[in-house]
Amino acid sequence: xxxxxxxxxxxxxxxxxxxxxxxxxxxxxxxxxxxxxxxxxxxxxxxxxxxxxxxxxxxxxxxxxxxxxxxxxxxxxxxxxxxxxxxxxxxxxxxxxxxxxxxxxxxxxxxxxxxxxxxxxxxxxxxxxxxxxxxxxxxxxxxxxxxxxxxxxxxxxxxxxxxxxxxxxxxxxxxxxxxxxxxxxxxxxxxxxxxxxxxxxxxxx
Numbered sequence: 001x002x003x004x005x006x007x008x009x010x011x012x013x014x015x016x017x018x019x020x021x022x023x024x025x026x027x028x029x030x031x032x033x034x035x036x037x038x039x040x041x042x043x044x045x046x047x048x049x050x051x052x053x054x055x056x057x058x059x060x061x062x063x064x065x066x067x068x069x070x071x072x073x074x075x076x077x078x079x080x081x082x083x084x085x086x087x088x089x090x091x092x093x094x095x096x097x098x099x100x101x102x103x104x105x106x107x108x109x110x111x112x113x114x115x116x117x118x119x120x121x122x123x124x125x126x127x128x129x130x131x132x133x134x135x136x137x138x139x140x141x142x143x144x145x146x147x148x149x150x151x152x153x154x155x156x157x158x159x160x161x162x163x164x165x166x167x168x169x170x171x172x173x174x175x176x177x178x179x180x181x182x183x184x185x186x187x188x189x190x191x192x193x194x195x196x197x198x199x200x201x202x203x204x205x
Contacts, residue, residue: 002156003077007058010085011050018046021096039099045092057084057137064141065155066162070148076140083133090126094119 001009021043025031034040065071099105103116110116154163 002061003072003074003081004058004062006078006081006085007054007061010081011054011058014046014050014054014088017093018043018050021046034099036104037099038095038103038105041105042092042095042099045095049092050088053084053088057081060137060141062156063162064144065151068145069151070144070146071151071155072144072148073140076136080133080136080140083136084130085133087126087128087130087133091123091130092126094122094126 021039025034025040025043061072061077098116098119101115103110103114153166156163
């Protein structure tokens with residue numbers, strides 16, 4: 001699997017966990033027990049944080065080559081995914097447990113005998129791991145944009161419209177052709193985008 005696909009799969013899993021925790025709070029007895037606790041904070045971060053972070057990184061790895069014309073390093077991309085994914089879950093999943101054992105949200109200090117120390121330590125470690133993963137992504141983008149392998153027009157062999165144009169398109173530079181549809185000879189049902197060197201769509205040079 002490619003790095004963008006890993007990020008999409010990670011997003012789906014995180015969104016499912018966040019959705020399940022949201023459905024759980026629809027139960028009146030459980031909602032009364034966990035309202036204003038860290039359980040609600042965990043649900044919020046899984047829905048809002050996971051939805052914002054992982055699809056954004058997936059889009060960055062997928063469309064980045066089209067923007068700057070060079071591929072991102074897949075090896076470091078997968079390392080950054082696993083660090084970000086593991087760190088995210090270590091940082092926010094223990095909040096469900098803390099909420100279940102009574103830790104209220106918006107708490108900045110607490111007595112040591114309450115038993116919240118270890119889970120908060122796990123969250124802190126997870127936050128640093130996630131930060132390292134995101135830092136690797138930033139370095140990967142900066143390095144690959146300058147020295148990465150040339151991406152070509154369609155590095156993913158996607159056959160969709162955005163990949164029909166040349167990568168790293170410069171404003172003001174005329175295109176060599178226009179995007180149009182053509183049918184593949186092997187089947188009548190499949191279509192793909194190609195580049196026409198004529199002024200009209202429908203003829204291929």
